Amino acid sequence: MLRQIWVLSGEADWCYTTARYLLQTQLNPIVWVPQTPAASVLGQTLDALVFDAHQGLDSNALALGVGAIRGGGVLVLLTPSLDQWPVFNDPDYARLIPYLYQPPPCSRFIQRFLSYWQGAATVQWLNIENPLPLPLSPPPLLLAWQWTAEQLMVLNQLLDFKGVSVLLADRGRGKSTLLGEVVARYVSLGKTVVVTAPKRA
Numbered sequence: 298m299l300r301q302i303w304v305l306s307g308e309a310d311w312c313y314t315t316a317r318y319l320l321q322t323q324l325n326p327i328v329w330v331p332q333t334p335a336a337s338v339l340g341q342t343l344d345a346l347v348f349d350a351h352q353g354l355d356s357n358a359l360a361l362g363v364g365a366i367r368g369g370g371v372l373v374l375l376t377p378s379l380d381q382w383p384v385f386n387d388p389d390y391a392r393l394i395p396y397l398y399q400p401p402p403c404s405r406f407i408q409r410f411l412s413y414w415q416g417a418a419t420v421q422w423l424n425i426e427n428p429l430p431l432p433l434s435p436p437p438l439l440l441a442w443q444w445t446a447e448q449l450m451v452l453n454q455l456l457d458f459k460g461v462s463v464l465l466a467d468r469g470r471g472k473s474t475l476l477g478e479v480v481a482r483y484v485s486l487g488k489t490v491v492v493t494a495p496k497r498a
Contacts, residue, residue, distance in 0.1 A: 300363070301371040304414070306382070307425040309351045312375035315423065316347050319373060330362050331355075338365040342474075350376045353389025354407065368471055378424065383407045448475055455479050 303319065305312040320327055327345040328338055335358035338346070346362045363372055377385045383403045394400055414420050444452070448471055455462055456479060466472050480490045 300366050300368065302374065302414075302417075302420045303371060303423065304374045304376060304420060305423050306376045306379045308378075309349070309375070311425050312349075312351070316373050316375060320345055320347070328362070328365075330358060335359070335361040338362055341365050342367045343370060345371045345373065347373045347375065350374060350382075350387075353387050354410070355389045356406075368474060379411065382411065445471075451475060452478060456482060 305315050327347065328341075328343055329347045329349070330338075331349060331352050335355070339361065343362075343365045344367065346366050348359055348362060359374075366372060376382055385404075385407070387404060387407070390400065390404065415422075451464065452475060455464075455475075464472055464476070480492065483490050
């Protein structure tokens with residue numbers, strides 16, 4: 298199941314108020330970044346992640362956080378107004394600028410980021426001129442979990458196959474969730490499962 302993406306653009310206070318409203322009836326855990334370091338969510342499964350780009354768009358932190366959102370969960374991205382964001386004085390940008398280099402007036406990265414996301418049909422956009430209709434009950438977030446047809450096929454193959462299997466997929470396709478289900482089913486049958494990795498998460 299795909300993750301949902303909501304982009305709330307405008308003044309920081311409006312974005313925070315709207316994000317809290319959207320998530321008011323949702324299950325935990327919900328993590329707010331950068332209030333919580335993004336690396337701390339590794340190994341967790343989140344219903345929702347709120348990423349505040351007013352405090353800087355760290356693309357690595359965003360990628361780490363999104364990877365922890367479960368299928369059907371939601372990323373809420375808080376940004377400056379979209380027409381001002383490319384010229385916004387991004388607090389995270391300073392660490393990337395070489396000594397004595399004068400950054401351009403517009404962030405090409407933000408421009409590219411916006412052009413890519415604005416072309417995605419799955420992204421929902423809200424701003425102070427185009428707000429949510431209120432009251433809205435319940436908020437339209439957090440879809441019920443369900444396996445995709447592809448995940449079910451792979452799950453059955455893994456459970457039936459007795460040899461060595463290699464599972465390959467793009468980031469965010471549910472590999473960890475799928476393997477967790479395989480482990481849970483083996484354990485329920487009284488089998489011993491050993492999980493290993495290059496290093497402790």
